[in-house]
Amino acid sequence: MxxxxxxxxxxxxxxxxxxxxxxxxxxxxxxxxxxxxxxxxxxxxxxxxxxxxxxxxxxxxxxxxxxxxxxxxxxxxxxxxxxxxxxxxxxxxxxxxxxxxxxxxxxxxxxxxxxxxxxxxxxxxxxxxxxxxxxxxxxxxxxxxxxxxxxxRGALRHRVLIAGSPSHVDEIAGVLQRESWLGYQVVGCLTPAHDVTEETRLGVPVLGNSDEATSVVLDSGADVVFFAGGALSSANQMRKVVWDLEHHDVQVVVAPSVTDISSERVRVRPVGGLPLIHIDPPAWSDASRWGKRTFDMVGSGGLILAFTPLFLIAALRIWVFDRGPIFFRQTRIGKDGQPFGCFKFRTMVVNAEAMVAKLQEELGQSALLFKMKDDPRITKPGRWLRRFSVDELPQLFNVFRGDMSLIGPRPQVAREVELYDNAMSRRLHVRPGMTGLWQVSGRNDLSPEEAIRLDLYYVDNWSMVQDLSILARTFGAVFSSRGAY
Known part of the structure; x- marks a missing residue:
């Protein structure tokens, strides 16, 4: 089930x-x-x-x-x-x-x-x-x-019925299930008369046909009905359903086949009685302008000065442990596919890179977003550095130089970038960041698919307000250590 x-x-x-x-x-x-x-x-x-x-x-x-x-x-x-x-x-x-x-x-x-x-x-x-x-x-x-x-926790929720083709129903149900804080509890769906399925692929039960919307909504006790693609055959049919439901305190929502678009990019303009949804172009070009760059330079410069004592403590702990190199410099891929040297405090054994292929083979993972919760390559001081993300602090110098930004998708190595499809290549439209939307949403506890979705959402819907929000949420994510390994 x-x-x-x-x-x-x-x-x-x-x-x-x-x-x-x-x-x-x-x-x-x-x-x-x-x-x-x-x-x-x-x-x-x-x-x-x-x-x-x-x-x-x-x-x-x-x-x-x-x-x-x-x-x-x-x-x-x-x-x-x-x-x-x-x-x-x-x-x-x-x-x-x-x-x-x-x-x-x-x-x-x-x-x-x-x-x-x-x-x-x-x-x-x-x-x-x-x-x-x-x-x-x-x-x-x-x-x-x-x-x-x-x-x-399951309280203060709306009971929702989704009307549309099975694929559109699953698309909306998946979003409502993922974003549980919205308070929409899906109780069933309505499909076109020609559809004979009893349950969608995600398991949403089919309670009737779309042309029976009024009676099924009332029988199911739903207080919100979503109309998605393929729900009704004409505008007149939609208008009749709205008229029927207006007497029963049921909210009608029309859900277009568009997801992961921020409200700032959506405008609704009625033209001749027809509500047209206008979607502004993606905002990734704005993320490269002088305002964000100035913010990065001032912010990284101030943080470098503030964290100087922490730099010294971390460097001393790494050197005392195994007398190895303090910093780890790895070539990462930045904006527009340009490689750069990404700085970190070394948290792994000296030959960590040579062990990657064997660990991937043992775990059956691909190179894309490869992570291990109990990575045997991590040193004792490295675990402390990673738990509080101290190992990432040297990247402030990358930000100051212009290789990176304070906020953005995490930079990846060339072998990971080679696995990008057309959608994922959009991550390269902006400078990679020290922290990003997926880091403050769960970090490594998220699946690779969810991390990719959040990165693409950030690229397409960038705003300075969102950057400030992510930066503020980063402190909570770091101190809670949720998903850090």
């Missing part, structure tokens, strides 16, 4: 989580608490904390204006969709709405005080909005992390 079939057997009698309806209310109460707390802190800050040269008691004025400010602030958040159910769980839309609403609320308070000639302390104004915006974003971030954690 497949994973999806086992999941369905355990949960087929379950109903969609009723707790989902309380998400907007939870966010509202969280925002109200933060705004109220920031108001109190701003009053105390204006009077007690010494933030200003002339302390003043503004509690009397705030007692009158405060409730109106808070109510108006929350109203702006509501009007700008900060509590729409669609924004919770993923994407940046939630944070954009909170930010824009807060800035607009601040502008309205400022303009209102000017027009009404209200004597509201400017110090209080700066403190309350300056404190509240980052705290509101932090609160939403913590709420999202809590939601993701609950969904990974």
């Amino acid at each position: 497949s994973i999806l079939s086992e999941q369905r057997a355990r949960t087929v009698s379950a109903t969609p989580s009723r707790s989902l309806r309380y998400l907007p209310a939870s966010a509202f109460l969280l925002d109200l608490t933060i705004i109220s707390a920031c108001t109190v802190i701003a009053v105390l800050g204006r009077k007690e904390f010494g933030f200003f040269d002339n302390p003043a008691d503004v509690s009397a004025a705030v007692a009158v204006a405060g409730p109106f400010i808070a109510a108006g602030w929350l109203l702006v958040l509501l009007l700008f969709g900060a509590y729409d159910k669609s924004v919770f769980g993923d994407g940046t839309d939630e944070f954009k709405r909170v930010t824009n609403s807060t800035l607009i609320a601040a502008a309205l308070v400022g303009v209102g005080c000017y027009i009404l000639k209200a004597e509201l302390s400017r110090g209080f104004f700066v403190l309350v909005f300056g404190l509240a915006l980052p705290l509101l974003l932090l609160g939403r971030g913590l709420l999202r992390r809590t939601l993701h954690s609950a969904r990974r």
Whole structure:
């Protein structure tokens, strides 16, 4: 029995989580608490904390204006969709709405005080909005992390029905299964009338035909239905299904046959009533521009200075162990297929390279992304260096020289690059990095296929915001040592 079939057997009698309806209310109460707390802190800050040269008691004025400010602030958040159910769980839309609403609320308070000639302390104004915006974003971030954690444990999930051809159903089901934090529990699928299969290749049970969508959705207790390729024969049929489902609180989602595309590259433009999905070109060319290069030079230079004592400790431990070379320099393939010398602290025995072919033969692995969890070539100090990724630190000099970047796909040796197919060769469009998306997503615990998928996603959807996010997540991945060997 497949994973999806086992999941369905355990949960087929379950109903969609009723707790989902309380998400907007939870966010509202969280925002109200933060705004109220920031108001109190701003009053105390204006009077007690010494933030200003002339302390003043503004509690009397705030007692009158405060409730109106808070109510108006929350109203702006509501009007700008900060509590729409669609924004919770993923994407940046939630944070954009909170930010824009807060800035607009601040502008309205400022303009209102000017027009009404209200004597509201400017110090209080700066403190309350300056404190509240980052705290509101932090609160939403913590709420999202809590939601993701609950969904990974099987709670707060939507029951999903997928309509489409078996291949399209499996494509979507595979993504929803992989990204469990999205909270979609696949309970079955609908296939075209001519299809007679009882179960897809991934094990998704076929509950009926696509033209029976309304009745099957209601019988299965699903609250979300995905329409994929091959689901319905015409736009009129799709419109009829949407009309039928609109009375039953069922969300309809149209899933195009496109995966691993970031939201920043997708735009939907209705033309003559026809929603057209525009996909911007891949962003790998942007990853080579001067902004990223400047970031790499400044970042690597600062890290080299900061880690100098650690360099000395690591070098001493390696030399004392076997009196062998401290550094290991290996030719790797960089941007556009150009070879370069990649520096690392030596973590293996001196003749490690000569042992690779024999180990591959014993394990039955190919050269592509070859890794061993208990590699006999690793020395005692090498295990410590690898556990905390200290062995990679000399690559900061490669970054400073321009051979590598702080963030990007890991550089590979020539024999691995020779095994690339057309898709994998896209990794060579950007400079290789010291850390990357697959390193912060599990490192060597991931399968080679998943590591490749994440590398290609990074290349096609590069952004500086994503680089900063990966860099921040790298510290957690290093200190947890998850997947490091």
